Amino acid sequence: MKSSGSTPGYTLNHPRWYRARVSTYWWLKQWVYLKFVLRELTSVFVAFFVVTTLMQLRAFSRGPQAYENFQKWLQNPFVIALNVVSFLFVLYHSVTWLSLAPRAMAVRIRGKRVPDLLISGTNYAAWLVISAVVAWFLLWG
Amino acid sequence: MSEKITLEVARYSPERDAAPHLEAFEVPFRKDWVVLDALNYIKDKTDGSLTYRWSCRMGICGSCGMMVNGEPKLTCATFLADYAPAPVRVEPLRNFPVVRDLVIAMTDFMHKLKEMKPWLIRREEKPLSEGEYLQTPEQLDAFKQFSMCINCMLCYAACPVYGLDPLFAGPAAIALAQRYNLDSRDQGAKDRFPILSQHEGIWGCTFVGECTQVCPKHVDPAGAIQQYKLTAATEWFKSLLLPWSGK
Numbered sequence: 183m184k185s186s187g188s189t190p191g192y193t194l195n196h197p198r199w200y201r202a203r204v205s206t207y208w209w210l211k212q213w214v215y216l217k218f219v220l221r222e223l224t225s226v227f228v229a230f231f232v233v234t235t236l237m238q239l240r241a242f243s244r245g246p247q248a249y250e251n252f253q254k255w256l257q258n259p260f261v262i263a264l265n266v267v268s269f270l271f272v273l274y275h276s277v278t279w280l281s282l283a284p285r286a287m288a289v290r291i292r293g294k295r296v297p298d299l300l301i302s303g304t305n306y307a308a309w310l311v312i313s314a315v316v317a318w319f320l321l322w323g
Numbered sequence: 324m325s326e327k328i329t330l331e332v333a334r335y336s337p338e339r340d341a342a343p344h345l346e347a348f349e350v351p352f353r354k355d356w357v358v359l360d361a362l363n364y365i366k367d368k369t370d371g372s373l374t375y376r377w378s379c380r381m382g383i384c385g386s387c388g389m390m391v392n393g394e395p396k397l398t399c400a401t402f403l404a405d406y407a408p409a410p411v412r413v414e415p416l417r418n419f420p421v422v423r424d425l426v427i428a429m430t431d432f433m434h435k436l437k438e439m440k441p442w443l444i445r446r447e448e449k450p451l452s453e454g455e456y457l458q459t460p461e462q463l464d465a466f467k468q469f470s471m472c473i474n475c476m477l478c479y480a481a482c483p484v485y486g487l488d489p490l491f492a493g494p495a496a497i498a499l500a501q502r503y504n505l506d507s508r509d510q511g512a513k514d515r516f517p518i519l520s521q522h523e524g525i526w527g528c529t530f531v532g533e534c535t536q537v538c539p540k541h542v543d544p545a546g547a548i549q550q551y552k553l554t555a556a557t558e559w560f561k562s563l564l565l566p567w568s569g570k
Contacts, residue, residue: 286549293461
């Protein structure tokens, strides 16, 4: 019972409410959470890919000698292995990212929502075209 | 009536217990019984002190959400037959404080919901004589999915972000804000923008996507949040490129 004369009401943060602490290992308890955390963790490899590209651009801007040194570094078996692994994860992230696109893009044309397949399809098509252009520049450009 | 199934029910008495514990009850196993029927049987026949919320028992009121074998479920729509013969573990919704047994405190959710201004906001009300605000089927379709939310809070129990950061507005509140933002009769999107676009609003979401998986009404709160992220990012770019507009 309330002894004070203040307005009776709800007691926020009631001392007798039981609050469970979230375990540090919450993500190990269910496969869906583990899958999510693994995807988050593997973005480190995506970051590596980005850093490598930036380093390549820097070496390029510093002249032929720097670029040659950089290419030598790339030929190191450890770096090759790291790049192969990173490439696979970048591929995985691209696919999962593009298949999530329809969830974020609710495009409506004449009041009707554009089907999910069309949105992800357009995204995949754009990805393929851009990749082809980049490949063309690298191989024949 | 020979077949039985065991229910392991979380019990917590704020007067006696320091933490919840599981108590096993045997109930008749019937093919057409849902977990809520079993709880009602326990309350009627075995232990009248068992405390839980329920009302409509047909997936409309959103009161009977609990963790069934570790998954957030509406107990009125979760059949014992899907778990038999193994015991069924029933616990209060995760990520909320427990008041007693299976009852959680929903105060936090209620605050967050209210912050989103989940009602039609008009700059100026039309006089009654002009009649209702009319809407085409297409305009209704734009927000209908998000309006199906029954505030059962299963999505909060499924969301690890909410578990780790209780300040996060959470899936249902954001989906309901979107429900009004996308309503052609509403003019309050600007009022909701500052609440939605803060860190504890949409940007807290890391798109785990479990809220959508557990939603019994197929609301897709994860979709609502990502769609609003797109809206907020577009607004930000607009304010960057055209700082004089939108005033």
